Amino acid sequence: xxxxxxxxxxxxxxxxxxxxxxxxxxxPTLVANFIPDGIQVVLQSENGLLGMGPFxxxxxxxxDLINAGKQTVTYLKGSAVFDSAMxxxxxxxxxxxxxxxxxxxxxxxxxxxxxxxxxxxxxxxGGAMDLVASAKNIIVAMQQVNKAGESKLLPKCTLPITGxxxxxxxxxxxxxxxxxxxxxFILRERAPGVTIEQIQKxxxxxxxxPGDVPEMVID
Amino acid sequence: xxxxxxxxxxxxxKDIQDxxxxxxxxxxxxxxxxxxxxxxxxxGVKNLTCISNNAGVDDFGIGxxxxxxxxxxxxxxxxxxxxxxxxxxxxxxxxVELIPQGTxxxxxMMAGYGIPFFPxxxxxxxxxxxxxxxxxxxxxxxxxxxxxxxxxxxVKAWKGDTAGNLIYRSTARNFNPLMAMAGKITIAEVExxxxxxxxxxxxxxxxxxxxxxxxxGEKYEKRIEQRTVRKKS
Numbered sequence: 151x152x153x154x155x156x157x158x159x160x161x162x163x164x165x166x167x168x169x170x171x172x173x174x175x176x177x178p179t180l181v182a183n184f185i186p187d188g189i190q191v192v193l194q195s196e197n198g199l200l201g202m203g204p205f206x207x208x209x210x211x212x213x214d215l216i217n218a219g220k221q222t223v224t225y226l227k228g229s230a231v232f233d234s235a236m237x238x239x240x241x242x243x244x245x246x247x248x249x250x251x252x253x254x255x256x257x258x259x260x261x262x263x264x265x266x267x268x269x270x271x272x273x274x275x276g277g278a279m280d281l282v283a284s285a286k287n288i289i290v291a292m293q294q295v296n297k298a299g300e301s302k303l304l305p306k307c308t309l310p311i312t313g314x315x316x317x318x319x320x321x322x323x324x325x326x327x328x329x330x331x332x333x334x335f336i337l338r339e340r341a342p343g344v345t346i347e348q349i350q351k352x353x354x355x356x357x358x359x360p361g362d363v364p365e366m367v368i369d
Numbered sequence: 370x371x372x373x374x375x376x377x378x379x380x381x382x383k384d385i386q387d388x389x390x391x392x393x394x395x396x397x398x399x400x401x402x403x404x405x406x407x408x409x410x411x412x413g414v415k416n417l418t419c420i421s422n423n424a425g426v427d428d429f430g431i432g433x434x435x436x437x438x439x440x441x442x443x444x445x446x447x448x449x450x451x452x453x454x455x456x457x458x459x460x461x462x463x464x465v466e467l468i469p470q471g472t473x474x475x476x477x478m479m480a481g482y483g484i485p486f487f488p489x490x491x492x493x494x495x496x497x498x499x500x501x502x503x504x505x506x507x508x509x510x511x512x513x514x515x516x517x518x519x520x521x522x523x524v525k526a527w528k529g530d531t532a533g534n535l536i537y538r539s540t541a542r543n544f545n546p547l548m549a550m551a552g553k554i555t556i557a558e559v560e561x562x563x564x565x566x567x568x569x570x571x572x573x574x575x576x577x578x579x580x581x582x583x584x585x586g587e588k589y590e591k592r593i594e595q596r597t598v599r600k601k602s
Binding site: 238265 | 399422445471527544592597601
């Protein structure tokens with residue numbers, strides 16, 4: 151089974167040289183720590199920054215320079231800042247190669263819910279609805295099972311939807327899945343030490359098992 | 370050259386009345402009009418509708434106006450940092466319209482560009498689509514979203530001149546230039562106010578035509594919401 155860093159590490163393998171990448175809040179943010187050597191990526195932060203650098207050294211924080219998670223960050227060589235409309239122009243016009251998001255639920259058709267629990271929690275969608283409506287390549291990083299032990303990979307989302315039929319790939323603590331265009335979670339890889347039975351038990355939606363499913367390799 | 374300078378924040382907001390619709394620049398606490406918010410708090414105007422990406426935190430930014438119950442309605446995209454906000458929302462004391470961040474930004478931009486509505490794919494098939502017209506274009510659905518109609522835009526820039534020209538700094542730019550263009554009356558507070566002619570025309574982000582009043586803020590706390598650092602190795 152993978153921890154949060156393991157999920158982030160596995161997703162980092164999906165990043166290709168030259169990509170512009172938008173990372174959501176939570177596990178997706180961790181992906182930045184595992185980008186393989188020799189691969190150049192530019193991180194976009196939707197508040198209006200391209201070329202997001204690491205956290206500043208202590209004492210060098212600049213309140214005017216933050217990321218979409220409101221964390222203090224730094225510039226890199228080649229960074230650029232811009233207003234929020236231009237930022238979502240980049241997103242809508244599909245200039246971003248890869249979007250990595252967290253989710254509360256994903257359906258077997260690739261629908262995603264991640265912004266609201268009616269009556270309990272209302273944080274808002276932020277940029278997520280714009281991202282999922284336009285992104286050409288969305289990977290979801292999430293825990294497959296909630297604290298009550300219930301699967302979050304569902305036949306149909308029960309929470310208010312963020313976007314329909316938009317998720318392409320999901321990485322959880324148990325495995326890697328692609329979404330089948332006619333519905334279903336295609337199991338591509340098992341997390342180290344995880345059995346098909348465990349995965350089956352933790353998947354409420356249709357699970358498609360294409361023959362022998364390899365154990366994932368992360369280092 | 371027309372002089373747009375007013376003495377201070379109190380004078381700048383003197384005609385903002387109860388029930389006004391305001392746009393407030395900033396993302397989180399970054400690039401918010403601190404001095405104007407303080408002046409609204411002092412004046413005690415009520416029943417405000419605030420268009421702002423976030424609602425501040427419990428004790429800073431728009432959060433201050435929520436605490437005093439001066440806000441009737443918030444139009445925002447993300448409000449996760451403010452417990453008082455969530456409490457007022459869940460109890461029904463505060464009216465809230467949550468909209469996608471890109472839609473929020475573009476509804477500001479379109480107001481500034483004089484375009485009354487625009488299509489966007491964000492929110493199709495979600496709660497956000499309720500009551501909205503959907504258009505189908507080349508195989509894809511889009512929601513029709515309207516440009517914002519606001520009484521005042523309150524923005525914060527880094528530098529400004531007496532003609533109302535503005536320059537923003539780093540990611541404190543965010544929604545500020547969009548809202549500056551969108552307000553029926555736009556009020557800008559700046560960290561550094563200079564005479565017209567001292568800013569390089571090539572570097573201006575918001576031309577003075579969009580700005581009606583400008584002043585240099587008394588002081589800036591520029592609070593950091595998430596102070597994240599690394600150690601020198």
